[in-house]
Amino acid sequence: MKNIHAEEAVMKKNAVVVGGGVSGLLAAILYAKKNYAVNVIELDSECGGLLRSNYDSLGVAYDTGTHIPNFTGIDEIDEILFGTSEYVEEHWHKITELNTGNYFENQWSHVSPFADSRHLPAVLYNQGIAELMQLTDSVDAENIKDFTKSTLGNTFFENIVQPILKKMYGQDVDCADLTMGANLFGITRILALDADTSAKLKELPVFDAKLGFHRKEDHRKWAKENNISPITYVYPRSDNGIQFWVNRLVAEAEALGVNILTNEKVSKIHTSSGKITSVELQNSQQTLNCDSVFWSAPPAFALLAMSVSPSPARATFRTAVIHHLNFDMPLTDDKSHYLWSWDKENPIFRITLYPNLRLNSTANNLSAEILCSPSEVEDYSKEAVIEHLKAMAIVPENARCLSSEKQIVHNTFPVPTFSFEKATKENYELLMEQADNIIVSGRFSGKHWLQSDVLKAAYQEISDACNQVEKP
Ligand SMILES: Cc1cc2nc3c(=O)[nH]c(=O)nc-3n(C[C@H](O)[C@H](O)[C@H](O)COP(=O)(O)OP(=O)(O)OC[C@H]3O[C@@H](n4cnc5c(N)ncnc54)[C@H](O)[C@@H]3O)c2cc1C
Incomplete structure (x- = not known):
């Protein structure tokens, strides 16, 4: 033998x-x-x-920022990754539609990750819309600055796209140096006009590329008509x-x-x-x-x-500062799995809300992610982040933080x-x-x-x- x-x-x-x-x-x-x-x-x-995952002093678990896997669509690896269908039923919680939204210009939009241009001051919004409607040529730009200036127009580039790119990739980044890979966060699309007009305009490819749907049902209808299978996400039941x-x-x-x-x-x-x-x-x-x-x-x-x-050749990666926080009362948002923050005054770029993700969660916990350079990690204190979360109305004004953990991860998102x-x-x-x-x-x-x-x-x-x- x-x-x-x-x-x-x-x-x-x-x-x-x-x-x-x-x-x-x-x-x-x-x-x-x-x-x-x-x-x-x-x-x-x-x-x-x-x-x-990370654990705070009370043993509450947090992930390294939002991490919600999805089936790949390749049966062989899905079974390796997540188990047989019986195992999946028993151990994973299936999510057929992720609930997300974004914070921009001090306001929430709970329909999609795309920044809502209507939250800009009226004069900028009107100017931006006039430019956007005139830009109807198909665009073949190499860098994200030229691309978005040619699709969304200068006003929306300067007041929406550029501040988001700088928030994610650093204030000193030159947007003309960024490839189209910078569109990881979907910033080539915005919300504008009203729901019906957007849905109608999106029937034209040139507008589809720059506008987002305002209603989830519009997106579902579009996916069905275009034979796009919905993505199924999973999260552990444990x-x-x-x-x-x-x-x-x-x-x-x-x-x-x-x-x-x-x-x-x-x-x-x-x-x-x-x-x-x-x-x-x-x-x-x-x-x-x-x-x-x-x-x-x-x-x-x-x-x-x-x-x-x-x-x-220079390759730079962002450092992530992630504040994992557990409060003594429920979070204000009881639906979103995770949220984006595109607001330029607020350093947080994403928040994971575990009570809405974990089926049997008893903790009122979240993770708030910030991207910065390695020399800036001390700039973002727990107290300041909690103040921002309260100002964003994610955490009730009188909530107390029971336990927390500050995680610093170098070499995360590439610039x-x-x-x-x-x-x-x-x-x-x-x-x-x-x-x-x-x-x-x-x-x-x-x-x-x-x-x-x-x-x-x-x-x-x-x-x-x-x-x-x-x-x-
Ligand atoms: C903050 C954050 C949020 C994210 N959110 C999402 C999301 O919402 N959705 C999504 O799809 N993806 C997300 N990602 C990306 C996702 O995490 C990656 O796709 C995934 O982790 C990649 O796995 P990996 O094995 O390639 O890399 P890693 O998870 O980085 O694993 C690399 C491994 O190599 C080891 N290693 C490094 N150097 C050496 C060495 N010299 N010798 C031996 N071992 C070494 C490391 O210790 C590590 O264990 C996020 C990433 C970050 C940083």
């Missing part, structure tokens, strides 16, 4: 997965299911990356937050024999004939043979481990400049010049950001790589 196992071990191909976030964990499970011997190398003391997902993926990987090495990193990568043959680990000083490498850590570290200088795009491309090309059996994936690859995009890409890349290896 022993000999058979030894023989199998010799026969198995080896995969090394660097980074144990959701993309690395999915990759590890996929490799293991394809009969690879898999090692996951995780820098931190635990796997999960940005999907790990009170442990999204950490439940990480625990599930780690358990699944380990049950398939995946070896997870935490507090570890790759110090050296050996290549031969255009392939990575082995990696050396910094702490345990082990050498792991590899037939395939899935790299979901920053690609620059792979280049350094190959003694290759990364691209000199999507042309320089970032160049660094991403050049680092990728440099790696491919060294070896063709490395998959550069996950959010650090710079190719995708949203969970479901990152996971779908990982699935496709591993399928392609394994098919390639299996070819005679």
